[in-house]
Amino acid sequence: MKQTLLSLSNLSKQFDGKTVLDSLDLEILDGEFITLLGPSGCGKTTLLRLMAGFEHPDTGTITLGGEDLTHTPPEKRPLNTVFQNYALFPHMSVFDNVAYGLKMEKRPKEEIRQRVDDALAMVQLGEFARRKPHQLSGGQQQRVAIARAVIKRPKMLLLDEPLSALDFKLRRTMQVELKRLQRELGITFVFVTHDQEEALSMSDRVVVLKDGQVQQLGTPREVYERPANLFTARFVGDTNFFAGRVDVANGDDTITVDVFGLKRTFPKPDFQVAAGQLLHVLLRPEDIRVLAPNDDDGVAGKVVERNYKGSTLDSVIHLDDGTEVLASEFFDEDDPTFDYSLGERVKVSWVDGWEWLLPEENTETELEGAVDA
Amino acid sequence: MSRWLPRTYLTLVYLLLYVPILVLVVFSFNDSRSGYAWGGLSLRWYEALFNNRAMVQAMWNSLWLALSAATVSTVIGALTALALHRYRFRGKQVLNGMLFVVMMSPEIVLAISLLGLFLLVGLQLGYVSLLLAHVTFCLPFVVITVMARLSGFDERLPEAARDLGASDFTMTRTVLIPVIMPALLAGWLLGFTLSLDDVVVSTFVGGPSYEILPLRIYSMVRVGLKPEVNALGTLLLVFSLVMLMLSQWILLRSKR
Amino acid sequence: MRSVMQQPFRTAVLVLVWGWLLFLVLTPNLLVIGASVMTRDPGTFISLPLNLDAYRQLFNPLYLDVFLHSLYMAAMTTLICLLIGYPFAWALSKVPRQRQMLLIFLLIVPFWTNSLVRTYALKLILATNGLLNNALMSVGLIDQPMQMLYTEGAVIIGLVYLLLPFMILPLYAVFDDLREDLLRASHDLGAGRLATFVHIIVPMTLPGVLAGVMLVLLPAMGLFFVPDILGGSRNLLVGNVIKNQFLDARNWPFGAAASIMLTLAMAFLMFAHRLSKRRIGEEGV
Numbered sequence: 001m002k003q004t005l006l007s008l009s010n011l012s013k014q015f016d017g018k019t020v021l022d023s024l025d026l027e028i029l030d031g032e033f034i035t036l037l038g039p040s041g042c043g044k045t046t047l048l049r050l051m052a053g054f055e056h057p058d059t060g061t062i063t064l065g066g067e068d069l070t071h072t073p074p075e076k077r078p079l080n081t082v083f084q085n086y087a088l089f090p091h092m093s094v095f096d097n098v099a100y101g102l103k104m105e106k107r108p109k110e111e112i113r114q115r116v117d118d119a120l121a122m123v124q125l126g127e128f129a130r131r132k133p134h135q136l137s138g139g140q141q142q143r144v145a146i147a148r149a150v151i152k153r154p155k156m157l158l159l160d161e162p163l164s165a166l167d168f169k170l171r172r173t174m175q176v177e178l179k180r181l182q183r184e185l186g187i188t189f190v191f192v193t194h195d196q197e198e199a200l201s202m203s204d205r206v207v208v209l210k211d212g213q214v215q216q217l218g219t220p221r222e223v224y225e226r227p228a229n230l231f232t233a234r235f236v237g238d239t240n241f242f243a244g245r246v247d248v249a250n251g252d253d254t255i256t257v258d259v260f261g262l263k264r265t266f267p268k269p270d271f272q273v274a275a276g277q278l279l280h281v282l283l284r285p286e287d288i289r290v291l292a293p294n295d296d297d298g299v300a301g302k303v304v305e306r307n308y309k310g311s312t313l314d315s316v317i318h319l320d321d322g323t324e325v326l327a328s329e330f331f332d333e334d335d336p337t338f339d340y341s342l343g344e345r346v347k348v349s350w351v352d353g354w355e356w357l358l359p360e361e362n363t364e365t366e367l368e369g370a371v372d373a
Numbered sequence: 374m375s376r377w378l379p380r381t382y383l384t385l386v387y388l389l390l391y392v393p394i395l396v397l398v399v400f401s402f403n404d405s406r407s408g409y410a411w412g413g414l415s416l417r418w419y420e421a422l423f424n425n426r427a428m429v430q431a432m433w434n435s436l437w438l439a440l441s442a443a444t445v446s447t448v449i450g451a452l453t454a455l456a457l458h459r460y461r462f463r464g465k466q467v468l469n470g471m472l473f474v475v476m477m478s479p480e481i482v483l484a485i486s487l488l489g490l491f492l493l494v495g496l497q498l499g500y501v502s503l504l505l506a507h508v509t510f511c512l513p514f515v516v517i518t519v520m521a522r523l524s525g526f527d528e529r530l531p532e533a534a535r536d537l538g539a540s541d542f543t544m545t546r547t548v549l550i551p552v553i554m555p556a557l558l559a560g561w562l563l564g565f566t567l568s569l570d571d572v573v574v575s576t577f578v579g580g581p582s583y584e585i586l587p588l589r590i591y592s593m594v595r596v597g598l599k600p601e602v603n604a605l606g607t608l609l610l611v612f613s614l615v616m617l618m619l620s621q622w623i624l625l626r627s628k629r
Numbered sequence: 630m631r632s633v634m635q636q637p638f639r640t641a642v643l644v645l646v647w648g649w650l651l652f653l654v655l656t657p658n659l660l661v662i663g664a665s666v667m668t669r670d671p672g673t674f675i676s677l678p679l680n681l682d683a684y685r686q687l688f689n690p691l692y693l694d695v696f697l698h699s700l701y702m703a704a705m706t707t708l709i710c711l712l713i714g715y716p717f718a719w720a721l722s723k724v725p726r727q728r729q730m731l732l733i734f735l736l737i738v739p740f741w742t743n744s745l746v747r748t749y750a751l752k753l754i755l756a757t758n759g760l761l762n763n764a765l766m767s768v769g770l771i772d773q774p775m776q777m778l779y780t781e782g783a784v785i786i787g788l789v790y791l792l793l794p795f796m797i798l799p800l801y802a803v804f805d806d807l808r809e810d811l812l813r814a815s816h817d818l819g820a821g822r823l824a825t826f827v828h829i830i831v832p833m834t835l836p837g838v839l840a841g842v843m844l845v846l847l848p849a850m851g852l853f854f855v856p857d858i859l860g861g862s863r864n865l866l867v868g869n870v871i872k873n874q875f876l877d878a879r880n881w882p883f884g885a886a887a888s889i890m891l892t893l894a895m896a897f898l899m900f901a902h903r904l905s906k907r908r909i910g911e912e913g914v
Contacts, residue, residue: 052532052536053535053536054532054535054536073535074532074535074536075535075536075537075538075539075540079536080536080537081532081533081536083529083532083533084529085527085529087527087529087530087532087533088533089530089533089534089548089551089552090552091551091552091554100534100537100539100547101537101538104537104538104539104543105538148533148537149536149537152537152538379716379719379720379723380720382716382717382720383717383720383721383724383732386713386717386793387732387735389790390735390736390739390790390793391739392754393747393750393751393753393754393790394739394742394747394750396750396753396754396760397746397747397749397750397753400753449645449646449649452642452645452646453642453646455642456639456642456643456646460639460643462643464647468646468647468650471650471654471655472650474654474658475654477843477895477899478892478895479847479848479850479851479868479888479891479892479895480848480851481851481853481868481871481872481888481891482661482851482888482891482892483657485661485871485875485884485885485888486657486658486660486661486888487653487657488875489657489660489661489664489881489885490652490653490656490657490660492674493660505653506653508649509649509653509654512649566741569743570741570742570743570744572744572745572854573851573852573853573854573868576853576854576872576876577872577875577876587743587745590743590745590746590749591745591854591857594745594748594749594752594858595857595858598752598753598756602746602749603753605746606742606743606746606747606749606750609742609743609746610742610743610746613738613741613742613743614738614741614742616741617734617737617738617741621734
């Protein structure tokens with residue numbers, strides 16, 4: 001079992017009367033790769049800046065390994081930051097940028113040289129030591145920023161959307177590289193992003209934030225497959241929400257829910273249910289099966305959109321009751337019935353047991369999660 | 374449009390701009406006493422210049438004034454720019470506006486208004502009054518130069534420095550000042566030149582106790598021709614050329 | 630950043646800056662306004678009672694003539710600067726980038742050179758037995774020297790020579806910003822060269838023109854040393870009048886009133902400049 005490294009408790013922060021963080025609690029474990037995920041304005045960057053010490057919370061405490069850091073200035077914290085646009089010192093060479101932290105510690109010259117060389121080798125920039133930041137590409141600047149931040153062997157590395165300025169391909173490469181670095185260095189990484197795919201693919205744990213509050217904390221898999229609420233479900237990946245009504249709450253283990261007039265039995269969810277209650281049945285597009293119109297199973301509808309995506313075929317199906325369904329199916333070359341045309345009538349079904357149930361919520365959270373990632 | 378027409382035109386205008394200066398330089402080496410006919414090569418006017426004690430004194434006075442005015446205006450201007458860039462405070466627009474007014478208002482208006490002030494408070498006209506006046510008209514130029522640099526300044530840089538263990542003071546010394554240094558130098562050089570060149574304001578707020586070069590030249594050239602002025606002008610030209618190249622070099626070197 | 634610079638520092642900076650500007654900008658300007666409505670006094674320069682005599686004196690035919698003549702010379706200076714500067718800035722903006730920097734450098738070298746000395750250099754050329762007359766006589770265009778120095782023309786030449794870079798630089802800035810695709814779009818939509826010039830280039834460069842006018846017209850009324858060196862006593866500028874009133878005639882209220890006129894002219898030009906910028910969607914400075 002991993003130990004808690006950084007613990008945030010009851011953190012609140014307001015800017016000009018606007019609440020950015022709202023009594024937030026969070027425990028970050030030693031050695032993990034944890035991602036703060038949320039739309040812009042959710043408080044993730046503020047949270048990171050509180051950890052780094054650039055801002056101070058209005059209330060609450062930050063402790064690192066039991067030591068209170070809440071009001072420690074940034075230069076006295078054993079944490080380092082990789083900034084969004086790298087913040088490399090433009091007047092210093094790559095070497096001097098990376099050496100900066102060690103110079104502040106007044107390390108002997110020889111040690112500084114050795115450690116900077118090592119750090120640059122680690123990010124494969126050994127031969128660029130004499131260059132100035134503006135002579136490097138975006139990806140190279142990114143590596144310098146990382147080398148500069150890890151050279152002091154911080155207990156924790158804070159990364160503020162570090163990949164957002166890179167193009168798609170480079171971002172992929174850097175994602176892999178960051179994971180490798182984190183494994184090699186064994187440092188706790190706190191990674192801020194608004195890109196849910198990035199969050200899911202890199203993290204040990206994901207913190208979903210909205211309005212300065214933690215919406216969900218869990219492994220990528222938990223967050224994706226078992227979202228804690230409608231916001232998380234909407235923000236992380238595409239989701240179909242089907243309206244359901246509890247038909248029978250069968251004692252302890254299962255409930256029967258009426259979806260599109262079909263009676264389905266589910267394991268009892270971890271929220272209170274009573275007969276007649278409305279709830280959401282969530283299905284990811286890849287859980288949806290599109291069937292022939294004469295199939296016994298499923299709900300009837302008509303294909304209104306189809307997009308060829310290379311490895312999958314994504315379609316939108318308009319059910320007869322007006323519900324729109326997103327379906328994403330992997331190609332099966334051998335299945336002749338796989339393809340269908342626009343306007344074609346089909347039936348929609350899903351794999352039993354892949355549904356996820358969420359209770360009805362007050363509708364104020366409407367579509368706020370629909371931020372483009 | 375064909376290419377030679379614009380080129381010829383540009384060349385022609387540059388010629389017009391430079392002919393008088395060339396004439397001045399050439400005639401500074403003229404041995405003849407009449408300032409118009411060529412009488413052979415000589416350095417006699419340079420000699421005469423340096424034998425003129427009052428002239429040399431005025432030169433030193435001017436240099437010292439320009440040096441101090443440029444330095445004071447750079448310090449105040451840089452602080453002003455930092456304050457404007459960084460702080461939110463009441464009357465920021467008014468402050469900006471006042472700087473703009475100083476920059477745009479005709480020099481002569483600034484000159485008489487300062488003269489009025491100095492007489493009102495009983496300040497004797499001399500070095501101090503000249504310094505106050507020169508700093509005032511240099512100030513907006515320094516502020517603008519430094520502001521331009523700061524507007525491209527990444528707010529994360531000071532944070533990065535603190536994050537890596539630099540104290541507030543160390544951050545200022547190792548990051549903030551080096552990054553805005555080119556602007557400070559450019560602002561300083563601009564102030565230095567403006568001060569050295571100023572005639573209008575100095576005519577009003579200067580006093581006999583502290584004679585400076587432009588005023589001395591002014592009294593010389595008002596009547597007739599003085600060949601020493603050719604020599605002096607040439608020296609000033611070389612001097613400003615060196616200063617200007619220095620500032621351009623600094624700016625180019627700092628271009629990111 | 631707010632935490633980086635501490636409060637005492639902030640207070641010190643703001644006090645210093647405000648103090649400087651209030652004492653050396655606001656107060657002096659208020660003094661000038663005050664002086665302009667007071668009465669001339671040979672001993673203390675100004676005294677009560679308050680009156681508008683100074684402003685009335687501005688319309689005294691004697692001075693009105695000088696002012697109008699100064700305005701005329703300033704307007705001619707501005708016009709000549711514009712006529713030389715507009716095509717110059719245009720041509721400059723078409724030069725390859727690297728050479729452009731050098732050319733701009735060459736343009737500001739004179740600006741960094743003492744303006745008195747440069748005015749004096751013109752004197753060498755324009756004098757009766759100066760270089761220009763000698764040259765013209767030696768090629769036989771004229772057989773006796775022309776009177777060039779101490780004329781209205783000499784003053785205008787001097788002003789143009791000193792102020793031309795101030796016209797060119799703002800014009801260059803607008804031409805540099807003028808995107809080539811706008812012109813192509815105009816041609817593409819069927820406009821000829823003249824139509825493109827009138828409908829696209831002129832409005833787009835108007836802020837530069839007005840900025841240039843602002844930077845040339847007002848100094849052209851204030852640079853009193855130019856007529857002193859080149860113009861003789863008949864071609865005075867407003868600046869000469871103000872200077873005489875303050876330093877020689879000791880009529881401060883009148884000098885102050887004249888300088889307020891100049892300031893008002895400046896305010897008017899700045900207002901026009903703002904309007905022209907807003908028209909093409911840029912924030913005025």
